[in-house]
Amino acid sequence: MEEKKFDANSIIGFLLLGAIMLWFMYTNQPEPEETPAQTTEAVKASEEAPISNTINSNAIASDSLAFAQAQQRLGNFAYSASLAVEENGTTVLENEVLKLTFANKGAQITEALVKNFETHNKLPLYLIKEANASFNISFGTTSNRIFNTKDLVFQPSLSKNGANDILSLKLKVSENEFLEYRYELKPNDPMVGFTVRSSGLSSVINSANPVTLDFNLTAFRHEKSIKYENQNTALYYEKEDGKMDDLSIAGEDLEEESNVDWFAFKQHFFSVILLSDTPFKTAKLSSETLFQDEATDSLQTKAFTVQAPLALNGGELNYNFNLYLGPNDYSALAAYDKGIENVIELGWGIFGWINQHAFIPLFNFLGGFMSNYGLIIILMTVVVRIFMSPLVYKSYLSSAKMKVLKPEMQEINDRLPGKENAMKRQQETMALQRKAGVSMMAGCIPALLQMPVFFALFRFFPSAIDLRQQGFLWADDLSSYDSIYKLPFNIPMYGDHISLFPILASVAIFFYMRMSQSQQMNMQQPAQEGMPDMQKMMKMMMYLSPIMMLVFFNSYGAGLSLYYFISNLLTITIMLVIKNFIIDEDKIHAQIQENKKRPEKKKSKFRARMDEAMKQAQEQQKTQKKK
Known part of the structure; x- marks a missing residue:
């Protein structure tokens, strides 16, 4: 078996390779401050920096877009x-x-x-x-x-x-x-x-x-x-x-x-x-x-x-x-x-003037002494009726004179009957009235003078804010209707309730008109042929006026109805006092007879023209009758 020998070249190669590796590792090791943890933070920072820059850029872009939209919508007022x-x-x-x-x-x-x-x-x-x-x-x-x-x-x-x-x-x-x-x-x-x-x-x-x-x-x-x-x-x-x-x-x-x-x-x-x-x-x-x-x-x-x-x-x-x-x-x-x-x-013309210079100051004056506005209305009504009582007296006196003179006017009618004598009949009637010192206008003028007061107060009470939500007796608001019963249905023009003050005012005006009817009939000349029957017309008005008040005033303010109720009661009272305690018809008759004995006053130019016009009309009537 062949013995293995130690290879020196191989040993030298391995040593050189190891040295090269140690040198490479030594020269490429991290710096002392760059620890692994620090390196991780640096990486994170490098990752976050682009995100932050993106957010700021988006915000700026969004604000710019919003301002651009506002400017497009509002133009110059985008700043606001x-x-x-x-x-x-x-x-x-x-x-x-x-x-x-x-x-x-x-x-x-x-x-x-x-x-x-x-x-x-x-x-x-x-x-x-x-x-x-x-x-x-x-x-x-x-x-x-x-x-x-x-x-x-x-x-x-x-x-x-x-x-x-x-x-x-x-x-x-x-x-x-x-x-x-x-x-x-x-x-x-x-x-x-x-x-x-x-x-x-x-x-x-x-x-x-x-x-x-x-x-x-x-x-x-x-x-x-x-x-x-x-x-x-x-x-x-x-x-x-x-x-x-x-x-x-x-x-x-x-x-x-x-x-x-x-x-x-x-x-x-x-x-x-x-x-x-x-x-x-x-x-x-x-x-x-x-x-x-x-x-x-x-x-x-x-x-x-x-x-x-x-x-x-x-x-x-x-x-x-x-x-x-x-x-x-x-x-x-x-x-x-x-x-x-x-x-x-407050009404036009004289009606507004009366309210501004008479009734508003009077109402405010009375309001300074008492707080119950129902009593203020009553007291104000008393003052107005007392102030107007001389006109009522004049009207009633004229009515009494005409009543005394009426038999003589009837005698003229009986003596001169027929349409052909109408002008002559009228002339003799007017001559009789002049001699006696009686005038139809003496009864009409006082009544006419009271009309502005009537219409002025008709506008005053609905306009008086002081009456708003002020109660009196059963009425909880004098500026509105005083309902005592709620109807289960609505009546056209009348309403869905029953107000008591308009009922009382209607009853009072009925009796007032009933009393004044006889007075007005005294003022009326005896009925003549071809003339309308005034007695029937007045009787119709006696019933029609209370019904109209009952219907139309049902939804009006209770203060207005209260005024008319008290006013008519006072007028009835004044008329009874004048009739029973002031007017003496025997004295009036004696005075008329004295007046008739006096020589007639010289005619005024107006009266002379009227007599001449009536005379000409009478002549024309005779001429037409002959033809």
Whole structure:
């Protein structure tokens, strides 16, 4: 067997290979600070760095995209959107009589609470709530966009001006370029100062496009009788230097007027009124009745809308308004000296004058001494009837004179019968009355003089807010009907209830007319051939008048029915006193006989012309008869 020999070359090769491996490992070992843990952190850092850079880039890209979208949608007003104003945010201004909530979106009033008043069902009384009102200004821009302020978000800012609270809401193009709504609320005052102005927007607002104000409101029901409330709800406005006008209370109505100073969404006892220092050159005003009938439980009465163009001054908007949100109190509204007290319907002409200068001062004077408004109405009625009693006396005295003279007038009728003697009969009757000192007009004029008082009070009591929710006897609200029984059905024109004061007033007016019928028949000349039977006509009126009062006054305010009830009772009493204790028919007859003995006074020119005309008519009648 061959012995293996040790190979020195192989040993040297292995040693060289090992040395090379040791050298390679030595020269390629990690630096002392690069531990495995540190190497792992470095790897993580290198992985995270690209992620962070991606997030920042995405955020920048997102902001840029949002601003680009806002700019595309809002144009110049994109800056306002970048201010991060809360779109649904609100601000409250409040004083002793009013609480107003303003929305950032649209910079308009979203709630208007009238303090110290309640609805008929004892709920807080809101004039504006639940989006029943909208105030908007639409305008075009130089970038060919049309904007509506009700859709844009304004930046609110609160401040003080002495005791006044100020809310500024701005729609900004930049910090120094904006459209501003500025509201100022004084203590204990329902009149809000309201300014709309722009600054630096002359290059933004396109003057070629109309700038239009749109103000609309749907009136809520506040009173017990929605029918009666609806009858006293209308859109009023002042135009052309103080001329008042209003839209129809029935159905739909639309008018276009010039130079409108203010307009009022007037409800029965409360109003929203916008006044402008700069009259609206033109204005479209519309009204729509939402209430149908009492059988429908409606919560709304009418919908009002006003559209008016606004003028630019040097490319800018600058309008000073006042906004009234409160009760229709005549004295309080008149104190503003703006003419807005005319929204209270006191009657036209002499009727309104009597209310303004007689009944309102008298009512306020009596209210200073007592708090029960039922007693105030009664006392006021007593004062009015005492003041009118001389006219009642004059009328009754004239009636008594005609009663004494009636047999002699009948003798003339019997002596000159037939149509052919009508003129002569009339002449002799008038001559007899002149000699006796009796005149038909002496009885008519006192009655006519009482009519303005009648119609003035007919307008006064429904307009007196002091009567609202004031109780008396069984009536819980003198400004509304005094229901004593609720009917299970609705009677057309009458309603679904029975009111007691109209029944009492109807009974009183029946007896008054029954008493006055005999008085009027004394005033009437004896029936002549061819003439209508006045006695039948008066008897018909005696029954018709109480029925009409019973029907129409059933839904009217109890205060008005109470007045007529007391007034008729007092008139009946005054007539009985005059008849039984003041008038002496024997003395009147003796006086008439004395008057007849006196020489007749020289005829006046008017009477001479009348006699001549009657004489000519008589001659013509004879000529025609001969032919």
